[in-house]
Amino acid sequence: MAACKCGCEQHAVDPQQEALQKMLDGYKGQKGALIPVLQEAQEIYGYLPKEVMQQISKELNIPFSKIFGVATFYAQFHLKPRGRNIIRVCQGTACHVRGGAKVLEAISKKLGVGKNETTEDLRFTLETVACLGACGLAPVMMVNNDTHGRLTPDVAVSILEKYE
């Protein structure tokens, strides 16, 4: 089990820290492990805190600068905490020509946050995505892992009520 560096008792059994350590142990010595490691770390923490990236750097012997470079290059990685529910409004071509921008606008107005922002109560994070590959149902959005299609601004906003 990962020991706590600050010496206090409570952190000694931090389940997230434990899961991270276990995952890192599994990847040691594997080539090309950085991206899956970051994906799994983000899975554990919901985002990539600085300390976590530092620990990955130490354990896998990869310079921190490289880790930071990779984490900021890919759209999937987040360096700030995110909401409990992730809304991803599709802005693909099909959604674009069928009014995807209006859907985004309506949600943004309803939640009072812009693109890539999180509501204060951490209930929602609003993101856009280049294409969800469900173009037949355009305009589309994903909330967590559920895809919702054939949206209108009103319908999109009302769907959000289901997510606490």
Added chain:
Amino acid sequence: MKSLMDKCCDKCTHALDNPCKDYIKCRKEGPICHQDDACKEKRQKILAELHLAEDSQKRQILICAGTGCTSSGSGKLAESLKQELQNKGLSDQVEVKVTGCHGFCEQGPLMIVEPQKTFYTRVAAEDVPEVVEKHLIGGEIVERLLYKEPNTGETAPTYETVPFYAKQKRLVLHNCGHINPEVIDDYIANDGYAGFVKALFEMTPEEVIEDVKRSGLRGRGGAGFPTGMKWGFVRQAAGDKKYVVCNADEGDPGAFMDRSVLEGDPHAVIEGMAICAYAVGADEGYIYVRAEYPLAIERLKIAIAQAEERGILGNNIFNSGFNFKLKIKAGAGAFVCGEETALLTSIEGNRGMPRVRPPFPANKGLWDKPTNLNNVETYANVPYILRNGGAEYAKLGTEKSKGTKIFALTGKVNNTGLVEVPMGITMREIIFAIGGGIQNGMKFKAVQIGGPSGGCIPEELLDLPVDYDSLTAAGAMMGSGGLVVMDETTCMVDVARFFLTFTQAESCGKCTPCREGTKRMLEILTRICDGQGKLEDIENLERLGRVVKSTALCGLGQTCANPILSTLRYFKHEYLAHIEEKRCPAGVCTALLTYKIDPEKCKGCGKCAKGCPAGAITGEKKQPHVIDTTKCIKCGACITGCKFDAIYKA
């Protein structure tokens, strides 16, 4: 013996540590090692259940569980159907099968009743009792759920008679929607892995490459490089360690054919990669899938595990001495990783930036080893070629573009979905015969093909045969095959800006032409859409586009100007209208619009005035209202609110 893959008796020897050479053949034809009639009968019985005969008393209900239908509620539909069948005691006679994408997403959730091929569309959970009572018990078709042709109102009782399917040639997609992608038996019952076995035991690697060359298959990722030739390069490359990689990083907005193949028939991709590995001499492979496709990743994981369990992947496959291991790498969200060198460096755990070629991946790819990289659809074509021979495959298509191509037909077209057609078909046939024409009786304006790398094709080129070379000549390109149909309400300058916004955000920034060029071109386009355009902007766009095209490092930069150059070529008048007349003919560019109220139609209900956030609308009750254009913020709230269609954009 419950499954096709189980041992029929003790004489059956196949196991991971003692693989049987005749394993796949045996499952289809009955035990070959010991000609036992009882064992053969058992196998045939299972095969008959996987593949219902036309006169079978049993029923199979296929429910689409592609992303499109799932989001329209097909999961709930399957559940309530199973429940209802149980209640009626029909579970033994009717099997509910959850399949991959049927391709006709517009009409989802889709349901097929086999063996009659009855095709039901937009089926909701509430329709289940009626389908069970009327169709499964009474043997009568539920008319109201059949597909109805929007123009003629005619219904189509089976999927073969639906015009959308009737005009297609489904070769790569033949299993999609008809097998359960999570059950390997289904794939094998439909001739799966027969091509792989044929390659392993009846052909040398060189003969496999020859056969692929004979087929004329070209890379389906977009550029259209001859596949057999690429395989030949990798085979000839020096080095004993080689890789095969599958590009499943389908990032083009408007394309989802790779996703559907992965979700609906993952074993076809695995088989294609295994054949390729044997041909080029590789023993390890990677599938690089977008993280945005969780269902595709899930299904691939299941398929790989099932293939490993049966010794179709792993060491000493079917006792041939050939080894092949396959891993999945989830992408992390970067469009540029669809470019081959960027994809490979991303698998290695780096920022996905492309590098200069040569050396090509065929000689120096993953971890500097020779690597064969093809797209999902390319690999999915290979099993068919091996099974039927390259010459048979080459009968389809045009002289230089063989076989079929899957298009993702979307936009303002009646029948959106996946369409697989032989190369050389005209765009008009795809959009009007298969796609059912333009939505809401509007007029066709253009079709955008190939995503951000492609271009727009105007009405006068609709009779162009669709193949790699004719599209390139028209200033577009095949790309991954996304077709977005646009009608008169689409602004072509706005479309060009849309794609540039995308490529500008996705440019990795490594080379100057792409990093700076996309930014400058986007600035100009934004200016034109905002009504600030100048006449010299057009010339500048053309020049910048040409420079970026010829100097950028990778495919992303080299093609990013295509949407601009092709719209300039065919729709220059729209640019000019924006610049000279400060007018957006399609009524899309907000800055160039004014909202007006038609006094004839306005009933003076006051709803628009109440809904206007800027307080720009005034008027007496029951009298026509007016909009103060200086206050109007052009949000469109009044238009959506008006019940009398009295407000319009001009």
